[in-house]
Every structure is written in C-alpha cells, then in structure tokens.
Amino acid sequence: MIPIRDHNPSGRTPYVTYALIAANILVFVSYWPLFADPRALNQFFYEWAIIPRLVTEYGAYHSLVTSMFLHGGLLHLGGNMLFLWIFGDNLEDEMGHLGFVAFYLACGVGAGLGHVMAGPMSTVPTVGASGAIAGVMGGYLLLYPQARVDVLVILFFFVTVVAVPAWIMLGLWFLFQLVSGVGADANAGGVAYWAHAGGFVIGAVLTLPVLLRRGGARYWRRTHGHPPHPGASYRIGRTHVPRSGRRK
Numbered sequence: 001m002i003p004i005r006d007h008n009p010s011g012r013t014p015y016v017t018y019a020l021i022a023a024n025i026l027v028f029v030s031y032w033p034l035f036a037d038p039r040a041l042n043q044f045f046y047e048w049a050i051i052p053r054l055v056t057e058y059g060a061y062h063s064l065v066t067s068m069f070l071h072g073g074l075l076h077l078g079g080n081m082l083f084l085w086i087f088g089d090n091l092e093d094e095m096g097h098l099g100f101v102a103f104y105l106a107c108g109v110g111a112g113l114g115h116v117m118a119g120p121m122s123t124v125p126t127v128g129a130s131g132a133i134a135g136v137m138g139g140y141l142l143l144y145p146q147a148r149v150d151v152l153v154i155l156f157f158f159v160t161v162v163a164v165p166a167w168i169m170l171g172l173w174f175l176f177q178l179v180s181g182v183g184a185d186a187n188a189g190g191v192a193y194w195a196h197a198g199g200f201v202i203g204a205v206l207t208l209p210v211l212l213r214r215g216g217a218r219y220w221r222r223t224h225g226h227p228p229h230p231g232a233s234y235r236i237g238r239t240h241v242p243r244s245g246r247r248k
Contacts, residue, residue: 003086003169004161007148008227014089016097020104021081024129027069028077035073042125045070049125052116064112065105070127080129086149087133087140090227094143094210107135107203114198118181124190131195134177135203141170142207143214146225167225174200 034041050067054060071077092100111131140147145167153160174197181193211219222228 001151001153001164001169001172003083003149003151005150006086006090006166007150007163007232008090008144009229009232010089010093011229012093014092016092016100016104017084017088020088020129021084024069024071024077024081028071031070045125045127049127050112050115051125052120052122055116056120064109067112067127068105068108068129068132071129072127076128080133083133084129084136087136090144090147091136091139091207103139103203103206104132104136106206107138107199108132110202111135111192111195111199114202115192115195118194119185126192126195128192131192131199134196134199135206137170137173138200138203138205139207139210141166141174142204142211144225144227145220146223147227165225 031044034044048063048066049070050063095103108131111134115126147166148163149166149169150161150163151169153162177193177197181197184190184193
C-alpha cells in the first residue's frame with residue numbers, strides 16, 4: 001500500500017515541510033554526480049552517513065543529523081518526500097513552525113540512535129530521512145487515527161486507490177517495521193527497521209503534550225479520532241481527451 005494523499009487539510013501554509021522537502025532535494029542534487037563514481041560516493045557516505053561503529057567508538061554524532069538529508073537513490077528520496085508531504089503539514093499546523101522543526105530533528109536523531117543501538121558494530125553506512133518521517137507518522141497516528149488516507153493498492157495486475165483510516169495504514173506500516181526488525185541482522189546493513197520503529201515511537205511520545213493540550217482522551221471522544229475540521233473531498237473527474245475508435 002502506497003499512500004498518495006490524506007483528507008486532512010492543514011490550516012496554515014506548511015513552510016517548514018516545504019523547506020525540508022526542498023533541502024532534501026537540493027542536497028541530493030548536490031552529490032548526484034558521485035553516483036557515477038562508487039568509490040567517491042562511498043567516501044562521501046563514510047563522512048556524512050550514520051556508521052554505527054564510528055558513532056559508538058569515535059563519537060561521530062554529527063552523522064545523526066547529516067544522514068537525515070542524504071538518500072541512496074531517486075526512489076529512496078521520492079518515497080520519503082511523499083510521506084513527509086502527506087503527513088508533515090498537519091503536525092506543523094498543530095506544533096507551529098519552530099516547534100515542528102525541533103520535533104522533526106529530535107525524531108531523526110532519536111531514530112538514528114535507535115539504529116546505532118540495534119547494531120552498534122555495523123560498518124554499513126545508513127542514510128535517509130525515514131527515521132524523522134516515521135516520527136511524523138507516529139505523531140499523526142496519535143492525533144488523527146481516523147483521518148482518511150488514500151492509498152494505492154497494487155496486487156499483481158490489480159491496481160486501485162482506496163481510502164482507509166490512518167490507523168490501518170500507519171499501524172500496518174509500524175507492525176511491518178517491528179516484524180522485519182526482529183528477523184533482520186542490524187549489523188549486516190540493509191533497511192534500518194529499528195530506526196523506523198524507534199522514530200515512530202519517539203514521534204508519538206513527543207506528540208503527547210499536543211494531545212494533552214487538546215484535552216487528551218476528551219479530544220479523542222469529541223472528534224472520534226477524526227481531524228477536528230471537515231475533511232477534504234476528492235473526486236476524479238471525467239477526462240476531456242476524446243476517445244479514439246478502433247480502426248478496422
């Protein structure tokens with residue numbers, strides 16, 4: 001299931017979310033030429049990506065921040081930015097611009113530390129904003145469990161878009177990270193499942209003050225888990241492209 005949008009409009013322009021997306025894209029473009037030179041790319045990642053052993057033995061803590069703005073390819077970048085674009089604006093709306101910056105960075109650093117603790121002797125570079133974005137997803141789930149999210153479902157040749165509650169889409173995503181993390185060797189590299197799961201939990205915990213300020217359980221009962229404002233409505237209109245008949 002690939003989320004493509006939610007039905008939860010924000011009440012203010014999400015400048016920080018836009019800026020984070022732009023920063024990630026610009027940083028990626030800046031080192032794009034290195035992909036043609038694997039040795040140079042590995043050296044670049046060695047200096048700026050999270051390498052758990054360098055963190056635990058040499059204190060390379062700067063990588064907990066710098067790695068959040070690096071990606072391993074176009075699909076990696078595009079997928080992360082899609083999730084940030086869908087879920088980031090609403091948390092920025094709730095937390096304010098500066099609050100959301102602090103929240104995002106804290107989730108990313110916490111997720112990176114979770115990855116280091118899961119495989120402290122790993123020498124495999126790890127990059128990506130997914131730990132921070134997982135925190136955004138955790139906070140979103142806490143505030144809007146019933147918000148509708150349109151997801152693209154692909155099953156072999158069957159492709160469709162369905163609207164599901166956020167708790168289903170995000171809950172399944174989190175469960176997948178936990179199950180995959182238990183079955184993976186964190187020291188061997190690969191997907192940083194524990195960074196994702198850790199960022200998700202950290203994001204939910206850091207969003208608790210926002211929920212309590214809203215009234216805690218009373219807020220959930222009042223909104224029934226939905227956003228406290230009307231949801232956006234989307235409709236796929238008819239195309240204006242004329243149909244072409246089959247020639248005989």
